[in-house]
Amino acid sequence: MKHNAKKCLSLLLVTLVMMTAITVQPFSVQAAESIDIEAESAILVDFETGKIVYAKNPDMALPPASMTKMMTEYLVHEAIAEGQISWDTTTQISDYPYSISADASFSGVGLTQDKDYTVKQLYDAMAINSDNATTIALAELIAGSEGEFVKMMNEKAEEMGLPEYEFVNSTGLANSSLGENVPEGTDPDANNLLSARSAALLAYNLINDYPEALEVSKVPSAEFDDQTIRNWNWMLPHDEEDASSLQQFNYEGIDGLKTGFTELAGHCFTGTAERNGKRFVSVVMKTEGQGARFEETAKLMDYGFNQFENQEIFPAGYQLEGESDIPVSKGKEDTVQVATNEAFMTPVNGDQAENYSIEYQLNEDKLNEDGELNAPIEKGEKIGTAKVVYSGEEDDGYISPESDKRTIDLVAQDTVEKDNWFMLTIGAIGGFFGNIFSTVVDTVKGWF
Incomplete structure (x- = not known):
């Protein structure tokens, strides 16, 4: 009976082990597998190494909408770094950006003419609230006109090595919506174009060259002309007024970077997050809805933070x-x-x-x-x-x-x-006589 009991116990243990293996293995395999991102195009980049750890149709050129403003942000920072302007430089609003600001369909911050605005005020409205009029005002300040600024955008894109790009304005709006203000030298029916790879590389350069850009992009809300402007990035922690509706999208470590939406572009988002010194840059383009772009970004970020570890291979x-x-x-x-x-x-x-x-x-x-x-x-x-x-x-x-x-x-x-001349000479002589000896030996061998 004891022998049978031991045999039954052993069989039970084996069965439990097999069941555990069958139960656990699918989860461990799943953890190592890739993910399915519900977007037309997407990419995830490890910032420290520049390694792409996920890509879906990354080279498909699509309208980036307001993600275009990342290039405008870069050129503002560059102009400040080169001493062309400063954060305290002031400018007034010309008729073109004023007409954009006054158009309710563009839902801007509302600008006033005959008033001085600092570069810092205009930049904050652009980077936090994705305002179009302040973006145009900055473009005109730096280049004299938006048409000249567009040339700078494309030149910088080429310098950065963006693989797929076309910039036709500074904002990401469709040129067809600009009326008579279409930037000189561009097609009235054209749209800006970026691939997910290009948007990620643009973001990578912005963060790498001007990390202070994140100090603005991570701001959930700010004051502008006695009004509160809010960040369209719902993944940021928000104040109590927005917390109930946006809390589901909050993501630990997120600090940027740029949302985008037009009817043609759909909902897109270039995100970046840092946890414990590790940063990822992500892009999703043409998702199914306003909240979906953040849900898909969270999936990408989770994949990066949970599945990958930077290792020193060699x-x-x-x-x-x-x-x-x-x-x-x-x-x-x-x-x-x-x-x-x-x-x-x-x-x-x-x-x-x-x-x-x-x-x-x-x-x-x-x-x-x-x-x-x-x-x-x-x-x-x-x-x-x-x-x-x-x-x-x-x-x-x-x-x-x-x-x-x-x-x-x-x-x-x-x-x-290098060996001294004496040793080199001895070596040469030795080699010379060695060759003669070898020749003689070969000759003698030939006699027999």
């Missing part, structure tokens, strides 16, 4: 076993060791780290015909590159060539001086 000084001793010609040492001069770090999901390897690529200009490095060699001298190779199934690359660190310099670990 440390600085990494050496490939058996390939790091490079032969040296005419040196006091016969070989020199090479190693990577910096670490390679990347966001990792699950066991993805196992899919990374390194390949050496020596600079052929530094090698002789025998594949040897010619002395002298300085410590820290670049000998070639170490290329990081990913052999996994999915790799969406990096947001920009500058952020792609998959090619690392390979440098000499020691100095190898």
Whole structure:
């Protein structure tokens, strides 16, 4: 009976273990899988490394609506950094932005003519409330006209390397809604165009070059001309008046960046959030509704924060076993060791780290015909590159060539001086007589 009881107990334990495995495994597999984002186009970028960790139709050019204003924000910051204007610079409102402000369909902050506004006031209204008239006023202040400012926008887009873009105005409105104020040199029926990848790269550059932009984009509400203006980013923590209706969208760590909506563009949003020193930049374009853009952004951010961990895959000084001793010609040492001069770090999901390897690529200009490095060699001298190779199934690359660190310099670990003339001469003589001896031996062998 005892034997049967033990046998039954063992069988029960085995059954429980199998049931646990069957129950737990689907959840662990699901955690490592990707996500389905309900948007026409979307992207998620790890800010520290520039690595794209999620992409859905990222190169589809779509109207970005008010996400266009991220470029206007960038050029305002640049003009201030270059001393062209300051936050305290004042300007008055011309007829064009005033007509936009007076049009109720554009729901602006309401501007007054013959009044001085500071750059700071206009920028806050643009970045917090997505106001169109203040955006145009800033464009006119910086470039003289919106048409000239549009040229600056496209030039900066090219400089940044945005892959898909067309800027036709500073606001993101359809040109057809601007009437006689269509910016000079643009098509009256045109719309601004950006892909999710381009919007993310624009946001990446804005945050990287002018992080102070986040100090404004994270403000839920502010005062402007004795009125309270509110941020359209519902993921920010809001005051008591808005809390009940918007609380469901609040997201820990969110501090930007720009919403957008037109009938053609649909609801879109470029978001960014930081938790425990880790930041992501996301873009969703053409979602199903005003709240959906925030719900889909939250899914992207959760995916980034919960699934990815930045790991140092290869440390600085990494050496490939058996390939790091490079032969040296005419040196006091016969070989020199090479190693990577910096670490390679990347966001990792699950066991993805196992899919990374390194390949050496020596600079052929530094090698002789025998594949040897010619002395002298300085410590820290670049000998070639170490290329990081990913052999996994999915790799969406990096947001920009500058952020792609998959090619690392390979440098000499020691100095190898050139051998003195006497030793080089002895070596040459030895080589000469060695060749003669070999020739004689070969000749003699030929006699027999």
